[in-house]
Amino acid sequence: MILNVERVVTGPFQENSYLAWQDGTSSCIVIDPGDDPEKITQSIEHHDLNPIAIVNTHAHLDHIGGVSELKTHFNISFYLHHQEKPVLDGYARDCAFFGMTPKETPEVDHWFGSEDLSIGDFEIQLVETPGHTPGGTCLVVNNHVFTGDTIFAGSVGRTDLPGGNWNTLCNSLVKAMKEIPGDFILHPGHGPDTTLEQEMSQNPFLIPLLNRVNS
Ligand SMILES: [Zn+2]
Numbered sequence: 324m325i326l327n328v329e330r331v332v333t334g335p336f337q338e339n340s341y342l343a344w345q346d347g348t349s350s351c352i353v354i355d356p357g358d359d360p361e362k363i364t365q366s367i368e369h370h371d372l373n374p375i376a377i378v379n380t381h382a383h384l385d386h387i388g389g390v391s392e393l394k395t396h397f398n399i400s401f402y403l404h405h406q407e408k409p410v411l412d413g414y415a416r417d418c419a420f421f422g423m424t425p426k427e428t429p430e431v432d433h434w435f436g437s438e439d440l441s442i443g444d445f446e447i448q449l450v451e452t453p454g455h456t457p458g459g460t461c462l463v464v465n466n467h468v469f470t471g472d473t474i475f476a477g478s479v480g481r482t483d484l485p486g487g488n489w490n491t492l493c494n495s496l497v498k499a500m501k502e503i504p505g506d507f508i509l510h511p512g513h514g515p516d517t518t519l520e521q522e523m524s525q526n527p528f529l530i531p532l533l534n535r536v537n538s
Protein backbone atom coordinates (compact mmCIF):
# COMPACT_ATOMS: atom_id res chain seq x y z
CA MET A 324 0.00 0.00 0.00
CA ILE A 325 1.12 3.52 -0.75
CA LEU A 326 1.14 5.92 2.17
CA ASN A 327 0.58 9.59 1.46
CA VAL A 328 2.39 11.94 3.81
CA GLU A 329 1.84 15.68 4.07
CA ARG A 330 4.11 17.87 6.18
CA VAL A 331 2.79 21.02 7.86
CA VAL A 332 5.50 23.16 9.45
CA THR A 333 4.23 24.82 12.63
CA GLY A 334 5.19 27.28 15.34
CA PRO A 335 8.36 29.14 16.36
CA PHE A 336 10.41 25.90 16.42
CA GLN A 337 9.49 25.13 12.77
CA GLU A 338 8.24 21.75 13.89
CA ASN A 339 7.05 19.20 11.33
CA SER A 340 3.48 18.05 11.92
CA TYR A 341 2.42 15.22 9.61
CA LEU A 342 -0.77 13.89 8.09
CA ALA A 343 -0.59 10.28 6.84
CA TRP A 344 -3.23 8.40 4.88
CA GLN A 345 -3.35 5.23 2.80
CA ASP A 346 -3.74 5.94 -0.90
CA GLY A 347 -7.37 5.83 -2.03
CA THR A 348 -8.79 6.29 1.48
CA SER A 349 -9.65 9.37 3.52
CA SER A 350 -8.85 8.18 7.05
CA CYS A 351 -5.77 9.93 8.31
CA ILE A 352 -3.62 9.94 11.38
CA VAL A 353 -2.13 13.17 12.66
CA ILE A 354 1.43 12.89 13.94
CA ASP A 355 3.00 15.45 16.28
CA PRO A 356 0.62 18.39 15.74
CA GLY A 357 3.03 20.86 17.34
CA ASP A 358 1.28 24.21 16.91
CA ASP A 359 -0.97 26.20 14.54
CA PRO A 360 -3.96 23.81 14.73
CA GLU A 361 -5.89 25.96 12.23
CA LYS A 362 -3.10 25.53 9.65
CA ILE A 363 -3.19 21.75 10.21
CA THR A 364 -7.00 21.74 9.93
CA GLN A 365 -6.74 23.64 6.63
CA SER A 366 -4.43 20.98 5.26
CA ILE A 367 -6.79 18.22 6.46
CA GLU A 368 -9.70 19.94 4.69
CA HIS A 369 -7.64 20.65 1.58
CA HIS A 370 -6.96 16.91 1.17
CA ASP A 371 -10.52 15.99 2.15
CA LEU A 372 -9.30 13.80 5.01
CA ASN A 373 -11.01 12.33 8.01
CA PRO A 374 -8.69 12.26 11.05
CA ILE A 375 -9.08 9.19 13.25
CA ALA A 376 -6.27 9.65 15.81
CA ILE A 377 -3.34 11.74 16.94
CA VAL A 378 -0.15 9.77 17.58
CA ASN A 379 2.98 11.42 18.96
CA THR A 380 6.66 10.53 18.80
CA HIS A 381 7.22 12.40 22.08
CA ALA A 382 5.65 15.12 24.23
CA HIS A 383 7.95 18.14 23.89
CA LEU A 384 6.15 21.48 23.82
CA ASP A 385 6.91 22.04 20.13
CA HIS A 386 5.21 18.71 19.26
CA ILE A 387 2.02 18.90 21.34
CA GLY A 388 0.79 22.51 21.05
CA GLY A 389 -1.93 21.59 18.54
CA VAL A 390 -3.10 18.37 20.20
CA SER A 391 -5.87 19.65 22.50
CA GLU A 392 -7.59 21.76 19.87
CA LEU A 393 -7.50 19.05 17.17
CA LYS A 394 -8.63 16.40 19.65
CA THR A 395 -11.69 18.45 20.52
CA HIS A 396 -12.39 19.66 16.98
CA PHE A 397 -12.33 16.17 15.43
CA ASN A 398 -13.31 14.23 18.57
CA ILE A 399 -10.38 11.82 18.26
CA SER A 400 -8.01 10.02 20.63
CA PHE A 401 -4.45 10.98 21.51
CA TYR A 402 -1.77 8.24 21.69
CA LEU A 403 1.50 8.71 23.56
CA HIS A 404 4.24 6.49 25.04
CA HIS A 405 3.75 6.00 28.78
CA GLN A 406 7.35 7.06 29.53
CA GLU A 407 6.48 10.51 28.17
CA LYS A 408 4.25 11.27 31.14
CA PRO A 409 6.92 13.31 33.00
CA VAL A 410 7.61 15.29 29.81
CA LEU A 411 3.90 16.00 29.33
CA ASP A 412 3.56 16.94 33.02
CA GLY A 413 6.44 19.42 32.55
CA TYR A 414 4.73 21.18 29.64
CA ALA A 415 3.88 24.42 31.49
CA ARG A 416 7.35 24.53 33.11
CA ASP A 417 9.04 24.03 29.72
CA CYS A 418 6.91 26.75 28.11
CA ALA A 419 8.01 29.15 30.87
CA PHE A 420 11.65 28.15 30.23
CA PHE A 421 11.27 29.12 26.56
CA GLY A 422 9.22 32.25 27.40
CA MET A 423 6.06 30.85 25.80
CA THR A 424 2.45 30.87 26.96
CA PRO A 425 1.32 27.27 27.48
CA LYS A 426 -1.85 26.02 25.83
CA GLU A 427 -4.09 23.43 27.43
CA THR A 428 -2.10 20.31 28.38
CA PRO A 429 -3.65 17.52 26.26
CA GLU A 430 -5.20 14.49 27.88
CA VAL A 431 -3.83 11.15 26.75
CA ASP A 432 -6.44 8.53 25.75
CA HIS A 433 -4.05 5.66 24.97
CA TRP A 434 -0.67 5.24 26.65
CA PHE A 435 1.40 2.86 24.52
CA GLY A 436 4.55 0.85 25.21
CA SER A 437 6.45 -1.33 22.77
CA GLU A 438 3.49 -3.21 21.25
CA ASP A 439 2.50 -2.21 17.72
CA LEU A 440 -0.61 -0.07 17.31
CA SER A 441 -3.54 -0.97 15.09
CA ILE A 442 -5.70 2.08 14.34
CA GLY A 443 -8.20 1.85 11.48
CA ASP A 444 -6.24 1.22 8.24
CA PHE A 445 -2.94 1.75 10.03
CA GLU A 446 -0.56 -0.81 11.47
CA ILE A 447 2.01 1.25 13.32
CA GLN A 448 5.21 -0.52 14.33
CA LEU A 449 6.80 1.13 17.34
CA VAL A 450 10.56 1.35 17.70
CA GLU A 451 11.26 2.75 21.16
CA THR A 452 14.14 5.22 20.88
CA PRO A 453 14.62 6.93 24.26
CA GLY A 454 17.45 9.42 24.78
CA HIS A 455 16.09 12.73 23.49
CA THR A 456 13.19 12.10 25.90
CA PRO A 457 12.46 9.01 28.07
CA GLY A 458 9.64 7.67 25.85
CA GLY A 459 10.70 8.88 22.42
CA THR A 460 9.40 6.48 19.78
CA CYS A 461 9.88 6.06 16.02
CA LEU A 462 6.56 5.30 14.35
CA VAL A 463 6.86 2.97 11.35
CA VAL A 464 3.91 2.98 8.93
CA ASN A 465 4.31 1.01 5.67
CA ASN A 466 7.73 2.12 4.43
CA HIS A 467 7.64 5.47 6.21
CA VAL A 468 9.14 6.33 9.60
CA PHE A 469 8.23 9.29 11.78
CA THR A 470 11.39 9.78 13.83
CA GLY A 471 10.43 12.76 15.99
CA ASP A 472 13.58 14.40 17.36
CA THR A 473 15.65 11.18 17.47
CA ILE A 474 17.21 11.46 14.00
CA PHE A 475 17.35 14.44 11.63
CA ALA A 476 18.92 14.84 8.21
CA GLY A 477 22.55 15.43 9.21
CA SER A 478 21.98 15.48 12.96
CA VAL A 479 20.35 13.82 15.98
CA GLY A 480 18.24 15.03 18.89
CA ARG A 481 19.62 17.13 21.75
CA THR A 482 19.95 15.38 25.10
CA ASP A 483 20.38 18.37 27.42
CA LEU A 484 16.68 18.86 28.21
CA PRO A 485 15.06 17.15 31.26
CA GLY A 486 14.97 13.36 30.80
CA GLY A 487 17.53 13.41 28.00
CA ASN A 488 20.54 11.08 28.06
CA TRP A 489 23.31 10.88 25.47
CA ASN A 490 24.32 7.24 26.04
CA THR A 491 20.68 6.17 25.93
CA LEU A 492 20.25 8.06 22.65
CA CYS A 493 23.33 6.35 21.17
CA ASN A 494 21.89 2.92 22.08
CA SER A 495 18.60 3.93 20.45
CA LEU A 496 20.34 5.11 17.28
CA VAL A 497 22.13 1.75 17.00
CA LYS A 498 18.80 -0.04 17.55
CA ALA A 499 17.08 2.10 14.88
CA MET A 500 19.84 1.36 12.37
CA LYS A 501 19.48 -2.37 13.09
CA GLU A 502 15.69 -2.52 13.00
CA ILE A 503 14.60 0.03 10.38
CA PRO A 504 15.32 -0.82 6.73
CA GLY A 505 17.80 1.60 5.14
CA ASP A 506 15.55 2.61 2.26
CA PHE A 507 12.49 3.55 4.37
CA ILE A 508 11.63 7.24 4.17
CA LEU A 509 12.38 9.07 7.42
CA HIS A 510 10.23 12.05 8.37
CA PRO A 511 12.00 13.93 11.18
CA GLY A 512 10.43 16.34 13.65
CA HIS A 513 12.38 19.22 12.11
CA GLY A 514 13.93 19.72 8.68
CA PRO A 515 13.77 17.64 5.50
CA ASP A 516 13.06 13.94 4.90
CA THR A 517 15.92 11.49 4.61
CA THR A 518 16.67 7.74 4.76
CA LEU A 519 18.88 5.72 7.10
CA GLU A 520 21.07 4.70 4.14
CA GLN A 521 21.76 8.34 3.49
CA GLU A 522 22.32 9.18 7.17
CA MET A 523 24.60 6.18 7.73
CA SER A 524 26.84 7.49 4.93
CA GLN A 525 26.99 11.14 6.00
CA ASN A 526 25.48 11.87 9.43
CA PRO A 527 28.46 12.68 11.73
CA PHE A 528 26.55 11.38 14.77
CA LEU A 529 25.72 8.00 13.21
CA ILE A 530 29.04 7.21 11.54
CA PRO A 531 30.90 6.61 14.88
CA LEU A 532 28.15 4.12 15.86
CA LEU A 533 28.31 2.03 12.68
CA ASN A 534 30.75 -0.48 14.20
CA ARG A 535 28.04 -1.38 16.73
CA VAL A 536 25.35 -1.95 14.07
CA ASN A 537 26.76 -5.17 12.63
CA SER A 538 28.06 -6.59 15.91
ZN1 LIG B 1 11.84 17.14 21.18
Ligand SMILES: [Zn+2]
Nearest residue numbers: 383385472512
Ligand atom coordinates in the same frame (compact mmCIF):
# COMPACT_ATOMS: atom_id res chain seq x y z
ZN1 LIG C 1 11.09 19.14 18.34
